[in-house]
Amino acid sequence: MSIERNTDIEIRLLIEAIYLKYSYDFRDYSGASIKRRIQYALRQFDCKTVSALQERVLHDPSMFMQLLQFLTIPVSEMFRDPEHLLAVRQEVVPLLRTWPSIKIWIAGCSTGEEVYSMAILLREEGLLERTIIYATDINPSSLEKAKQGIYSMQNMRLYAENYRKAGGRGELSDYYTAAYGNAIVDSSLRDNVTFADHSLATDSVFSETQLISCRNVLIYFNKTLQDRAFGLFHESLCHRGFLVLGSKETLDFSAYSDKFEALVKPERIYRKS
């Protein structure tokens, strides 16, 4: 029992130290998950205690950047949850068209798969040229990968299958070049994409938007931080703008549940009411 108690104290101290030194705020992340991430990092860095890890992180910024890779969870796919993107194409795109220019915020874009999926969808719908996409994340390494748009060919078979199920009008291979076992995404897809460092925990709204996609990010936040994020989204979205969440995420337990209405509830597509 007392060892566990010590671990809990050390984790709080580590998270506080990270906040004070590096301004990354994990204080309102879901406790169970952050504890597992830190314990996993302990094994990777061969640290016996969280205090030992804290000493290294505090005195060596490169160590913090390594730890950050464990604290964030880069799970992503192109055209992930195809039914979801099919619903975006069928239910949201016809309404998006009615705006002369469109701004989209992909919050927590990780390594960019979702950004390129959205860009491909918009190009096929003839909207990409009048759209600006803001793709934000707290992890600089993930953002760098997102900007490069280079993915392993091994995953492309799955992504191509997803693309077809999501209502793709051509072939996914129309949008990348294969080289040395990698798929290099057509760079014109990111002509209108701005990649930026942004934290839902500490930063504020930077633009008015018509659509915000934030998928499988909020599950790592506690209710307080979820409500902060929903507050930012509510402020950023224009009148009747769209919010899309991950397939297991919901506004139901949030203070903002009555400020949005469900457009396609099973696909977590909401509209500002």
Add this chain to the structure above:
Amino acid sequence: MNGVQAIALGASAGGVTALLTVLHALPPAFRIPMLCVLHLPDDRHSHLAEVLGRRLKRPVHEARDKEDIAPGTLYVAGPGYHLSVERDHSLSLSQEERVHFSRPSIDVLFESAADAYGPGLLGVLLTGANEDGAHGLARIKQQGGRTVVQDPSQAQASTMPRAALALHQPDYILPLNGIGQLLASLEAPEC
């Protein structure tokens, strides 16, 4: 056995039948909340909660992120996400890497529930063909909770209960009907 605030259950191969056998023994007014991970194929939608709810005639929900745990309800983990319990007795989902090739993983549920409930948790590990759940059950015991393992000689797949027994000595080793009776005899704490 007094003071059980929550029950965490884990099972894999043969788990639906085993779970139904155990939970059929519970009285309709049973108030202790139950949390369950049953290994599932990675489909996006699962009908497990509906099936269990219909067969057991009690409230069964697929666990939702940030939902508060309510008395008398069975929460089952949906496919593709780990299920955890937070210190404030709410649920959270995550997509961290698989544990024992599984997401949801029994270890993840058990370890987080052990932290959240301490001595107030009862862990139950049933039939299964891999070793998920063994570490989590040991953690429940270590945090002061009670543990039950299905008698491996009577389990449809004995790997999972055997792995648990190799790691720690549970409070009970019982066949399914014995586990059902044990749970039915628990009383929910006064609220």
